[in-house]
Amino acid sequence: MVATPVDATGDGRPARRQLLRGLVGAAAGATALGLASRSPARADAPPARRHRGMPRPAVTGAFARRDFKWLPITDQKAALTFDCGAGAQGAEAILRTLWDQRLPATFFMTGRFAADNPALARYIARRYPVGNHSMTHPSFPTITPQRRAEEVQSAADAIETAIGRPSEALFRFPFGLRTRPCITEVNxxxxxxxxxxxxxxxxxxxxxxxxxxxxxxxxLQALRPGAIVLMHLGATPEDHSAVDATALPDLIDAIRTREYGFTTLRGLLAAR
Structure with a gap:
């Protein structure tokens, strides 16, 4: 559950929408850091603070050597996830929909996205879990192990610089492409x-x-307990459409019609 901000507008929606517009404008080059600094923190406790460069503990046991395609739960819940790498188009609509409906979600950012859109990245991270999506979104199977390690760490540094804390210990491979060695390295x-x-x-x-x-x-064809739904921020270059942003309200209604609720990916971390 996300904390509701208190402001002079009553339910906070007009001010929140103005803030979102400013943050999306910041993604295009405007400055919205002053507004972002007044945003309320989310209700969830942030991850434990780590010093930059301090290694994370390796993933071992039942959660190692796996690239999760769904959450290991039996509840009728789905996890909405958003990849952030192509651009910030649609961000205002997506964040407004999630906030107005008080829905959980998880965002995966490339380091480049976080560096290019620090105010927007921080706004997202104050409300939702943020995972690592590599620095520049290369195909991991086609690059060297050293380059893969650099992609993961550079993204971790860029995200932490943008949002003010480490990302969650969640990683999404660019294009969903990976090999067993790729998974082992990320673990x-x-x-x-x-x-x-x-x-x-x-x-x-x-x-x-x-x-x-x-x-x-x-x-709906793929819906099952623990389903992980992939959507994207950004617009299609050829026609500038942001279909996921436009479709999100109807998608939420359709999932609820199937008597499903929503969750984040934090359960994967809690169950480790």
Whole structure:
């Protein structure tokens, strides 16, 4: 549950929307850090503080050598996840929908996204868990182990600089591509890899046939207890559409119609 901010507007929505617009504007080059610094902290306790460069404990046991496609739960709950790397388009609509409906979610940021959009990254991190999505979004199987390690650590540093604390110990491979050695390396770096049950494919844009209807249909076909739903911030370059942002309210309604609730990916960390 997310804490509700107290402000002079009553329920806080007009001020919150103005703040979101400012933060998305910051992603395009405007400065919104003064506003962001007044944002309320989320209700969840943040992760334990680590000093920069201090290694995370390696992932071992039942959670090692796995790239989770769904949460190991039996409750009828789904986890909404958002990859942040292509741009900030759609961020205002997505964050407004999640906040207005008091829904949990998890965001995976590239280090480049966090560095380019620090005010927006901090705003997101004050409300939702943030995971590591590499620094520059390369295909991990095609690069060297040294480069993979650099991608993970550089992203960790950039995210921590942007949001003021370490990310969660969650990692999502770019494009979902990985090999067993890739997973082993990420585990050794202290991260639990998380894939997805269903990709809404909103990133294809309207030019690629994506729509609210296709986003909803793809998700409902794959819905199961613990389902992890992949969506994206950013717009499709060819037509500038942000289908996931547009489709999110209808998708939430459709999932609820199936009598499902929502959760974050923190359960993977708690169960380690």
């Amino acid at each position: 050794a770096a202290g991260y639990v890899p998380v894939k997805w049950t269903v990709d809404t494919a909103g990133w294809k844009g309207t030019i690629g046939g994506a729509s609210t209807a296709t986003v909803v249909d793809r998700t």
